[in-house]
Amino acid sequence: MKKINKIILILSMLSISACSSIPSNTADGCSIFDERYLWYKFAKKTEKKWGTPIYIQLAIIRMESDFDWLARPERQKIFKVIPYKRPSSSLGYSQAVKGTWKQYKEETGNKLASRILFKDSVDFIGWYTTKSSQILKISKKDAFKQYLAYHEGWGNYKHYKKNKKVIGLAKKVEKQSKIYRKQLAKCSNKLNRNKYIIF
Helix, strand or coil, rough: CHHHHHHHHHHHHHHHHHHHCCCCCCCHHHHHHHHHHHHHHHHHHHHHHHCCCHHHHHHHHHHHHCCCCCCCCHHHHEEEHHHHHHHCCEECCEEECHHHHEEEEEEEECCCCCCCCCHHHHHHHHHHHHHHHHHHCCCCHHHHHHHHHHHHCCCCCCHHHHCCHHHHHHHHHHHHHCCCCCCHHHHHHHHCCCCCHHH
């Protein structure tokens, strides 16, 4: 029984690592999904489930982690040399913090969700943007305001006009989402065709 569990664990880790490297061109939606077709299935499922467009999912992830599954905030340094604690508990594609991730798992029932998995990360973004829509009345197609709420949190969103840095980041997300939207419009027919994949 222990051997079987070990084999399952090894196979699971192999399947994760096989899909965990950063795509070669994260600025191109078609290129991303051409390399990671399974990601398209996950993003499409999120769009259908939550109503959050794929191009906004991708734009948020690119800004947050640039598709690095193990992305974390850099450690602070004491005297500019000695590594210290990280400024937040953000991790993975979505850069979700522990507290919000816990809330997501509790509210969705997705108890085994992991921040380092693309499938769970896009579902988290779908859940978060849906709550932003409900709480703050932000359209799920409004990349600018959705990112402001994503970055600042629902409580601090009302103060975003005082934060020029965050406004600048949100504008970049909005611009990237428009680029992704145009790109995906050109390859959507190809992506929507059925493909047989192992993982």
